[in-house]
Amino acid sequence: MPQTSGGHGTNHGYSNIDGGVTLDLTSLNNVDVLENGVTVSVGTGASWGDVYLVLDAHNRSLNGGRASDVGVGGFLSGGGIGFFALQHGFGCDAVVNMEVVLSNGDIVDANATSNSALFRALKGGQNNFGIVTRWDITTIPKGEFWGGSLVYPSSTTAEQLEVFANWKTPENFDPSSSVEQSHVYIGSLQEFLVSNSVFYTKPLAFPDNLKNYTNIQPLISSTLRISNATDFANEIQSFSTPNQNTIFATTTLRSSPTILKKVHAIWQASVEQLSRNATITSSLTLQSIPAPPSDISRANSLGFDPSSTPEKDLILVLLSNFWEDPNVGEDVHNSAARFICDVDFVAKEEGVAHKFRYPNYAAAGFQHPLQSTGQLDSLRKVASQYDPIRMFQRQVIGGWKL
Numbered sequence: 001m002p003q004t005s006g007g008h009g010t011n012h013g014y015s016n017i018d019g020g021v022t023l024d025l026t027s028l029n030n031v032d033v034l035e036n037g038v039t040v041s042v043g044t045g046a047s048w049g050d051v052y053l054v055l056d057a058h059n060r061s062l063n064g065g066r067a068s069d070v071g072v073g074g075f076l077s078g079g080g081i082g083f084f085a086l087q088h089g090f091g092c093d094a095v096v097n098m099e100v101v102l103s104n105g106d107i108v109d110a111n112a113t114s115n116s117a118l119f120r121a122l123k124g125g126q127n128n129f130g131i132v133t134r135w136d137i138t139t140i141p142k143g144e145f146w147g148g149s150l151v152y153p154s155s156t157t158a159e160q161l162e163v164f165a166n167w168k169t170p171e172n173f174d175p176s177s178s179v180e181q182s183h184v185y186i187g188s189l190q191e192f193l194v195s196n197s198v199f200y201t202k203p204l205a206f207p208d209n210l211k212n213y214t215n216i217q218p219l220i221s222s223t224l225r226i227s228n229a230t231d232f233a234n235e236i237q238s239f240s241t242p243n244q245n246t247i248f249a250t251t252t253l254r255s256s257p258t259i260l261k262k263v264h265a266i267w268q269a270s271v272e273q274l275s276r277n278a279t280i281t282s283s284l285t286l287q288s289i290p291a292p293p294s295d296i297s298r299a300n301s302l303g304f305d306p307s308s309t310p311e312k313d314l315i316l317v318l319l320s321n322f323w324e325d326p327n328v329g330e331d332v333h334n335s336a337a338r339f340i341c342d343v344d345f346v347a348k349e350e351g352v353a354h355k356f357r358y359p360n361y362a363a364a365g366f367q368h369p370l371q372s373t374g375q376l377d378s379l380r381k382v383a384s385q386y387d388p389i390r391m392f393q394r395q396v397i398g399g400w401k402l
Helices: 048-056 072-077 116-122 154-167 208-214 229-238 259-274 326-350 376-386
Strands: 031-033 039-043 095-101 107-111 131-138 145-153 177-186 191-200 225-227 245-254 281-288 314-323
Touching: 031 048, 039 048, 048 072, 048 229, 072 131, 095 116, 107 116, 116 376, 145 154, 145 229, 154 177, 154 191, 154 208, 154 259, 177 208, 177 259, 191 208, 245 259, 245 326, 259 281, 259 314, 259 326, 314 326
Parallel strands: none
Antiparallel strands: 031 039, 039 131, 095 107, 095 131, 145 191, 145 225, 177 191, 177 281, 245 314, 281 314
16 A cells, blocks of 8 residues: 655655555645744645745745655655755754654654654654654745756766866855756767756855856756746756656765766766667766754654764765666666666775665665665664554555665
8 A cells, every 4th residue: 555645756666556555645735834934734745836836925935845746745754855955954854743644543743742753753764654644844934046957968078077076075065055967868869968957045146156067068058047946846847757667766975076977987888778779768866965953853864963964075876767668667677776786886996985875766676775874773663663563564565664
């Protein structure tokens, strides 16, 4: 019995099932700003586009999904990386209360003072403990901000990797900036491109911290502008192609001057092995990992020590493969597994490997993100307390199991 709030989970059986029952939560989609004007109460089946539309009218925002149709529940239960991640951490860190249905039918609130162990476990531990039906989230003052998408030819690849590596050095850290750099192969065109989604959390155009990106030439297209979260999330959503077979796979690296060139070379080799099929699109995306919360009452279960600085030190690597031909699914899956294995090997050789695997990007079959957090024993303890019959281990097949 998988659960679905937005259906963005790419692993087979995580958001739906053949010949079984799917618990569709999309009708639990309320978005209500509470009387204090700071907290928003969101149904787990709402989309982030729904949330931004309400909050933009109040000049407030939060760290939600960057594409408008991503569902609230799956995003937050896996951590969540949003537009303001380097300033405000994982999306789940702003959650102050959850309404949870337990396996025995009880409905409880989980927060920093009531069911606090459950509260922490659900922030990154996914659906192993109960069904979250409502999330109460602290918002931040936020009007318009600057950002958009830049697309370049593949001839800029070497400069792109150099700029990203330089931007990731601690001395260049600016918590107001964020970058997703994607190297893309489009099988139908047999063409490589590079795309940078860049954002600055203030209404300041072309900030110094991001000028190395905006100065790269030649440039194919740009959507840079000052706008709001609703507009930016709708744009990012417009780039996606619905109803495609998809696999995500991920790993984490410490930044170094040379590792990104090696990662790109491994990705390009994997694409060449798949390029005989014109229905395949592949993307290698590089981005930052949010800082852990320093306030213990906001702690999550993703495993970063409060004193660590992943936002400065680490690079999150995401491989996204898309295909239409059903006959190549196994080849694409195996290629993704080899890519991750090869990247992890060269990262260990360079001494820049890191154990963290982001749950929302991990691939079923060969990745185990909850193990990578070092929190497995505590998560199992919480699960045994709140789900002693192990319903969420045995009957809820979607998500990462304990």
